[in-house]
Amino acid sequence: MTGWINGIGWVSTMGCGRGRTAGLVPIWNDRLAIPARKDLFAHTDLRFGRLDGFSRTGLAGITMCLRDAGREEWQDKRAIATMAVTTSGCLQTDLDYQATVIEGDGKLASPNLFAYTLPNCFLGEAALRFGLTGNSLILQQNGGADLDVLSRALEELTWSGSIGVIAGFCEVPVAGLACPPTGYGSLFVLIEGIPDPQSGCYGKLTLTGNKLFFNDTPLASFTHLMDACFTVTDRRV
């Protein structure tokens, strides 16, 4: 199975970024500033202020990814799937919502927070903003967030009618829990069946058996993928 990485976007410890304009390889660690609307959109966006931290972080990564690929603007809905792996998902939102339940014995339960106690809701936010009609799902696995999500994305690209898959990870701090191995933040890549003829691409992603390769080199981690993408000299087409 093969796909081409046509866009990369993220929220790292240094803030929102994307592959074609970043000077430095992004770093994810135990520090994260949850993105604000102005970090992402020049225009007002009434919905953004209602989002929980997990959704803001995930939506920002997907937005930057589509912007990087030149696909942020759209007229007709597009058969692009979204897929994210996460360790703790929206657990902090769960805790925040549960606090509103406890506060008034249920009378003050927040309908807005409750809507974001499903971790896939930020994928819905991305879908409605950018007209993405492909499958959208969150993956959680034993061993935490890892590159398997890119393997699952290549499967989705091969087996479904989607023209592309936006796949990556999203993690935000949860009170009382240690930072996951990926660090906090998000990273999303747009994988499509062909290299983008206008914007160019970062390289070829291949799944052979259970092994994932980027430009025919075995991949070990998201950081490794970023290092490899940043060595592609013609990415700023």
Place this chain on the structure above:
Amino acid sequence: MKQVVLSRSALVTPLGDGGDTLWQQLVAGGTAIAPLTRFATGNYISSYAACIEGLVAADAESLMAPLLERVAEQMGPVPADCRLLIATTKGEIDRLETRSRAGLAPTLADLPEAFIRQVEQRFHLPPGGLNINAACASSTIAVARGAALIAAGQASAVLVYAADLVSEFVFSGFSALQALSPHVCRPFDQQRSGLNLGEAGVALLLLDEERALQNKAPIMARIAGWGAANDAHHVTAPARDGCGLILACRQALSSAEISAEQICAINAHGTGTLYNDAMELTAFHALFAERLPPLHGIKGSIGHCLGAAGAVEVAVGARALAEQLLPPTVGCRNPEAVSDGRVGEKQQPLSGDYLLCCNSGFGGINGALVLQRIMS
């Protein structure tokens, strides 16, 4: 492409343990929706839900563990080379609630991967299980993904384990969203006023059909087609034109290589909310035009089992095809006029080989499966 079959199922629902019990109760028009006793409901807009009898958790632990035990015991051994796909939206949320009320911070045991390990261990499967969270379409999409794995030759056996609970966490949220019915819900009824929550634990064993035949394994139905699509419309409300559901169903029909005319029945999501049921009827009319097949929904009998809903409905759909009978839609006393008399509180005989099963969820996601009757 390989053919995929549903070989075995194990179900624990509010209508009892086992597929036979559930089927008999559904056909008889039974309902398990009743006033809740699990937690106080005085501050919510409803006091009704469908709970599983006899679920008891160890001190401050989750009801998911005894539910898993009951399902696994009923299921029996599964092939050691099974790929495991789990479908739960909130997992062990009841334990998180207990800890929050006690002022305790979450621990690693509250993360989904801890639950994945439990399921792996209980079914004696190696690490590598994956939880698919696609809201109320989670298990539909897990079955679709399992079928795709087998069809592509990436696996020859997949176990889908789906489970969700009636918890105050979720109940209070749907209450705050004004989505709960204050009475027993009435899917596709003109006077419907919301949903009732339910809970279930389900295991579905999917096999490569060749393997099933070689091993003389039972076959309940073929998973002939599948699809998934997003409305790209709203996070908590369905698109009124049913665009995402239409797309998912068309994908399922296309991958099954059949036309809409070959569908003899629909197992609809049918939550009983005003907008969901209207959206589904709109979508079905777009798909089937004047030839709407008989349809039903089971949420008036067992409530809305969230991430497990689709898995229960796949097992029920397979049985409906085998029996050539569609159970009544409990609560649908005055069907919506646009349902063309195809849904109601009476059983409906079927005549055909293909059944469409679909679910939709928060985040705008829709999943659809085509089940095919296999003649023994």
